[in-house]
Amino acid sequence: MAFIEISNIEKHYGTFKALTNVSLSVPKGSFITLLGPSGSGKTTLLKILAGFEGVSSGRVLLDGRDVTMLKPEKRNFGVVFQGYALFPHMSVYDNVAYPLKVRRKSSAEIREKVERILSLVQLDKFARRKPSELSGGQQQRVALARALVFEPDLLLLDEPMSALDKKLRIDLQEELRNIHQQLGTTFINVTHDQEEAMHMSDGIAVMNQGRIEQFGTAHELYRKPQSRFVADFIGKSNMISGQLETNRAGALFSSKSFKLSISCDQIEGKSDGKADLFIRPENILLTPGNVSQLQSDVVLAGEVVSATYSGDRALYLLKTADGRNIQAYGNARDGALQPGAPITLAFDGKDCILLT
Ligand SMILES: Nc1ncnc2c1ncn2[C@@H]1O[C@H](COP(=O)(O)OP(=O)(O)OP(=O)(O)O)[C@@H](O)[C@H]1O
Ligand SMILES: [Mg+2]
Structure with missing residues (x-):
């Protein structure tokens, strides 16, 4: 059984549907990320999990127990929300000790646990400072320590790193990953940073307009997106529209300038028509140059529009002879091709993702 079972959640604000039929199974000890554009419902779902918002319908189960109506403080979840600030008048130590004091732990236990968690987030030397005497990244780590110190069953993180610069964000991501591995707590993290999601998570729920479009590993989302939204949102991709016609050997995809045989395993669940x-x-x-003797399934003539260097390869923007804009990576060790240079594009059906 899943540790957290989110089952058919709907959340309406008046006539607006912030969440529609959201279901998700979260295994114990996993690091799950909710990824999606602004307004897709990530924070709403996290608030429902935390107990800060009620549901219109649906249930949240924790270890098989219905916690949908349970008060936030009864859930034993750690939360790090945006704007869920530290207590400014308290030291780092007292901020982190607070959840343990509320739980009436002995002072010996409090000291031991606070020291341990502060060392885990590498803030032991800052215990006596006030939050205002810390950098943004250090403050985030205090918030993280405060959310973890009482050994919560679940840690909920709403873009805890979004206000930080890129370098610091990457360091903190690494630290979060280490902390997760050391503690074994179940984490649900919200981000709209795709790289962060891919880097950190055991599972990613891609959200769009209040729905979970797809849940899977980074690899599954990238290799087997089940919708146009996911195919477009995860990584870069080129879309070519056409028609699909299934046959005994698989299917034939026809666009205005080429036909491509598609194997059986790629057409499972697909129907004839627009694809x-x-x-x-x-x-x-x-x-x-213009090369015709290539072994690939599809060979198209085109020309270079522009190139963006990244190390020894370049991302080219190309225009095909039939008028499509295509992005493709090319070797640029000897310099990139100039705009206007003729170029041949080739690809195989096995590398394509087909959506109907
Ligand atoms: N209290 C509320 N009343 C009415 N609408 C709300 C309320 N809270 C959120 N919404 C709407 O619900 C939708 C989802 O909001 P939510 O905050 O969950 O998005 P998000 O995915 O976290 O976006 P972001 O990446 O910008 O933080 C938005 O369209 C938002 O305007
Ligand atoms: Mg949000």
């Missing part, structure tokens, strides 16, 4: 083919920039082979 879109997605191809990732790294799965397109680029060859300078």
Whole structure:
């Protein structure tokens, strides 16, 4: 059984549906991320889990127990929300000790636990400071320590790192990952930073307009997106529209400039008619000039529009002879191709994602 079972949650604000039919199973000890654009319902779902918001319908089960109506303080969850501030008049130590004092722990236990968690977030030397005497990243780590010190069953994090600069964010991500591994607590983290989600999570729930579009590992979302939204939102991809016609061997995808045979395993659950083919920039082979003798399933002529360097490869924006804009990576060790240079694009059906 899942540790946290979110079952058919709906959340309405008047006539507006902030969450529609949201279900998710969270295994014990996992690091789950809610990823989605602004307004997709991430914070709303997290508030419902924390008990700060009620549901319109649906249930939340913790270890099989219905906690949907339980007060936040009865849930034993740690929370780090945006704007869920530290107590400014208290020292770092007292901020972190607070949840234990509320729980009436002995002073010996409080001292031991606060010291241990402060050392885990690498703030032991700052115990006597006030929050105002700390950097943004240090304050976030105090908030994290305060949320973890009482050994919660679940830690809920709402974009705890969004206000920090990139370097600090990456350091803190690493630290969060280590803390998760050391404590074994179940984490649910909210972000709209795709890289952060891919880097940190055992499972990612991609949210869009109040729904979970897809739940899976970073690899599954990237390799097997089940909707146009996910295919487009996770990583870069090129979309080619066309028609699908299934046959005994699989299917045939036809666009205005090429036909492509699609194998059986790629068409499971797909129907004839309008279809879109997605191809990732790294799965397109680029060859300078107009080359026709390539072994790939699809070969298209095109020209370079622009190039963006990243290390020894370049991301090219290309225009095909049939007028499509395509992004593809190319080797740029000897310098990138110039705009206007003729180029041949080639890819195989096995690397394509088909959505109907
Ligand atoms: N109390 C409320 N009353 C009415 N609408 C609300 C309320 N709280 C949230 N909403 C709406 O619900 C939708 C989801 O909001 P939510 O805060 O969950 O988004 P989010 O995914 O966390 O976005 P962001 O990435 O910007 O934080 C938004 O359209 C928001 O305007
Ligand atoms: Mg939010």
